Amino acid sequence: MRIALHALPWLVAIGAYFAMPEQLPLLSAIAIAALFALSLDLLVGYAGFVTLGHAAFFGLGAYVAGILGQQGWGEPISGLLIAAAVAALLGLVTAPLVLRAGELAGLMVTLGLGLMLYEAANKAAFLTGGADGLQGVEIWPVLNTWRFDLWGRTAYLYSLAVLFLLFLLAQLIVRSPFGLSLRAIRENPKRAAAIGIPVKRRLAAAYVIAAAYAGIAGALLAQTTQFASLDALSFQRSAEGLLMLVLGGLGTLYGAVIGAAAFTVAHHALSEASPQFWQFWLGIALVALALLGRGGLMGALRRMTRR
Amino acid sequence: MTAFLSVLLDGVASGMLLFVLSVGLSVTLGLMNVVNLAHGAFGMVGGYVCVVLLNRMGVPFPLALAGATVAAGLLGLVLERTLYVRLYRRDHLEQVLFSIGLVFVLGATVDWFMGARQQLIQLPEWLSGRVEFWGVGLGRYRIFLIAVCGALVAALHLGLVRTRFGAQLRAAVDDGVVARGMGLPVPRLFALTFTLGSALAGLGGALGVEVLGLDPTFPLKYMVYFLIVVAVGGTNTVIGPFVAALLLGIVDVLGKYYVPEVGAFIIYTAMVVLLLARPHGLLKRADA
Numbered sequence: 001m002r003i004a005l006h007a008l009p010w011l012v013a014i015g016a017y018f019a020m021p022e023q024l025p026l027l028s029a030i031a032i033a034a035l036f037a038l039s040l041d042l043l044v045g046y047a048g049f050v051t052l053g054h055a056a057f058f059g060l061g062a063y064v065a066g067i068l069g070q071q072g073w074g075e076p077i078s079g080l081l082i083a084a085a086v087a088a089l090l091g092l093v094t095a096p097l098v099l100r101a102g103e104l105a106g107l108m109v110t111l112g113l114g115l116m117l118y119e120a121a122n123k124a125a126f127l128t129g130g131a132d133g134l135q136g137v138e139i140w141p142v143l144n145t146w147r148f149d150l151w152g153r154t155a156y157l158y159s160l161a162v163l164f165l166l167f168l169l170a171q172l173i174v175r176s177p178f179g180l181s182l183r184a185i186r187e188n189p190k191r192a193a194a195i196g197i198p199v200k201r202r203l204a205a206a207y208v209i210a211a212a213y214a215g216i217a218g219a220l221l222a223q224t225t226q227f228a229s230l231d232a233l234s235f236q237r238s239a240e241g242l243l244m245l246v247l248g249g250l251g252t253l254y255g256a257v258i259g260a261a262a263f264t265v266a267h268h269a270l271s272e273a274s275p276q277f278w279q280f281w282l283g284i285a286l287v288a289l290a291l292l293g294r295g296g297l298m299g300a301l302r303r304m305t306r307r
Numbered sequence: 308m309t310a311f312l313s314v315l316l317d318g319v320a321s322g323m324l325l326f327v328l329s330v331g332l333s334v335t336l337g338l339m340n341v342v343n344l345a346h347g348a349f350g351m352v353g354g355y356v357c358v359v360l361l362n363r364m365g366v367p368f369p370l371a372l373a374g375a376t377v378a379a380g381l382l383g384l385v386l387e388r389t390l391y392v393r394l395y396r397r398d399h400l401e402q403v404l405f406s407i408g409l410v411f412v413l414g415a416t417v418d419w420f421m422g423a424r425q426q427l428i429q430l431p432e433w434l435s436g437r438v439e440f441w442g443v444g445l446g447r448y449r450i451f452l453i454a455v456c457g458a459l460v461a462a463l464h465l466g467l468v469r470t471r472f473g474a475q476l477r478a479a480v481d482d483g484v485v486a487r488g489m490g491l492p493v494p495r496l497f498a499l500t501f502t503l504g505s506a507l508a509g510l511g512g513a514l515g516v517e518v519l520g521l522d523p524t525f526p527l528k529y530m531v532y533f534l535i536v537v538a539v540g541g542t543n544t545v546i547g548p549f550v551a552a553l554l555l556g557i558v559d560v561l562g563k564y565y566v567p568e569v570g571a572f573i574i575y576t577a578m579v580v581l582l583l584a585r586p587h588g589l590l591k592r593a594d595a
Binding site: 100103105120239246283285288291 | 342398401405412414571
């Protein structure tokens with residue numbers, strides 16, 4: 001029964017490939033958003049550390065993979081790994097700054113760092129293409145076999161495979177002693193420190209892991225769309241990631257995936273009506289989620305299955 | 308040299324505006340420990356009320372400013388009593404989500420009724436044009452801004468230092484638990500301060516249409532500026548945020564004028580550096 005429940009989302013994801021061949025770009029977007037939300041879940045959901053600038057790592061990963069592809073190294077999997085490494089490095093450098101400042105100021109430092117990177121990418125047009133985005137990205141076939149095609153078949157299966165592997169890894173992480181210590185920090189940092197958990201170091205590690213995850217998500221976006229733009233670094237993206245996560249349910253891993261799917265589909269459907277319409281309902285959803293408490297879709301599912 | 312003085316004056320004027328826009332946030336953040344990213348939305352609402360009153364109904368400018376102040380203050384009062392009050396004891400993630408959501412809702416609503424374009428206002432005759440002082444051309448509106456905002460700074464400072472309400476407010480910011488224990492009506496102070504802060508933001512938004520611009524992205528665009536003022540200025544004085552806003556306005560305008568290629572990067576860097584160097588401007592109060 002448990003295994004069937006765990007397999008269900010992935011069977012749905014594979015089924016969607018056959019059922020909706022004309023919606024594959026949307027499905028890829030869901031997989032990438034899910035990976036981004038997953039990275040936030042590790043940091044916000046498990047370690048309880050709120051960030052407003054997580055798009056910095058997503059965008060950095062996107063630009064790294066994109067620039068590699070543009071400069072003649074289009075091998076996708078090494079591209080993902082390099083993007084992850086660069087994003088993790090940025091995480092490693094900024095973690096002491098963010099953690100040093102304390103809770104409220106730390107929140108603002110994440111916001112400031114995100115905006116700094118956005119502005120830097122905007123001004124460094126020789127490298128990033130500035131407001132026009134990064135043009136001329138060429139990505140080689142995955143494992144030298146599967147080309148990125150016009151319909152987005154390869155893009156979707158590739159994104160889904162990466163998401164699946166990283167999801168399994170995340171599951172290992174959160175169930176490890178390390179993951180448990182993160183939860184202890186979330187529940188009560190002072191007690192966690194009292195029982196001997198090195199709080200700052202664990203938080204820094206979570207921050208770096210989340211940065212690498214976000215970097216891979218951004219790199220996936222750049223590789224599958226063969227394009228990178230300032231959108232990837234925007235505050236809007238950081239905020240949307242948080243919303244997906246809270247919509248799905250914090251600290252559950254599956255919540256990140258379900259939230260990303262629900263969010264992306266709703267975005268697709270509502271913004272066709274009009275952009276203001278979408279923004280309005282997005283805002284209403286945020287306010288309602290904040291006021292009605294957490295749990296999200298996963299919480300609702302749990303309550304249903306418990307009955 | 309004269310060009311420099313003109314630019315400097317622009318910087319002072321926009322710093323004063325930033326002060327009026329963000330002083331409410333500095334008090335509410337210190338008093339209630341709420342991460343309110345939606346503070347700029349009250350400024351935006353004030354700006355739009357002013358534009359509608361002035362351009363569509365032909366109300367005189369001073370009355371339009373008053374209308375903007377009252378409208379933003381009322382909106383603040385209603386939202387504080389109905390929604391914000393539920394968030395005081397929640398964690399920061401929920402406050403962040405709530406206030407971003409509020410920004411989206413208000414921004415989309417304004418966009419729906421007024422469109423996404425920049426709003427322009429027609430200033431009255433007595434405020435447009437320039438006057439010469441010792442060979443330096445100064446915009447009349449800039450001088451008007453500095454006079455109005457300077458008077459507000461003085462009034463707020465005296466209000467906080469000299470009045471009974473000010474003393475209660477300072478006590479509540481310093482230590483809410485003890486203030487409550489001494490019988491101070493802390494929830495009522497919350498509501499009053501929130502209303503006043505929103506009203507000031509509305510006034511700032513209305514005064515700023517001409518200087519800062521106004522479109523539905525206003526709250527997000529200036530969010531960082533407000534947060535810097537709060538972070539640098541501290542939460543228990545009027546003078547702290549005032550100095551911070553003034554510096555910010557001057558650096559921002561000088562930067563945009565003399566090194567435009569760097570853009571907003573300076574401001575964001577300054578924010579991060581100041582937060583790291585002086586987290587206590589903000590944190591000492593907020594964490595207590």
